[in-house]
Amino acid sequence: MKARVTVMLKDGVLDPQGEAVRHALGALGFEGVTGVRQGKVIELDLADGTSDPEAEVRAMCEKLLANTVIESYRVEIG
């Protein structure tokens, strides 16, 4: 079973990595990019017997994958 976790900085939290990408795109001639946010995506292979995979993956996010003070996460199963 596959699960995908997307972790992004919360709105309002400064994203220097995204800002750097925005500047670099401008320098390369890509006009019209008004904002960039960069986050991470984690793809998990789960053993098939996992009961309630969504709850399991959410627990992983809370304990390890996301810093919930400044980051939000989204879980997709399947």
Add this chain to the structure above:
Amino acid sequence: MKARVTVMLKDGVLDPQGEAVRHALGALGFEGVTGVRQGKVIELDLADGTSDPEAEVRAMCEKLLANTVIESYRVEIG
């Protein structure tokens, strides 16, 4: 207009960051995670007048956002 780019290491390319996450999950008692791959997600705000946003974002990927030797990317618009 929003665009989302997901960049992952290609299959077969060693992913030490993903491996580290897998080990850490095991140490935290999450059994049954058989594989982890970590990538990045880049959310772009594009000016509304952008013609052919998908081609534009693909050009950004080829030039800056992805290292196409070892990474693959996926573009979603809207």
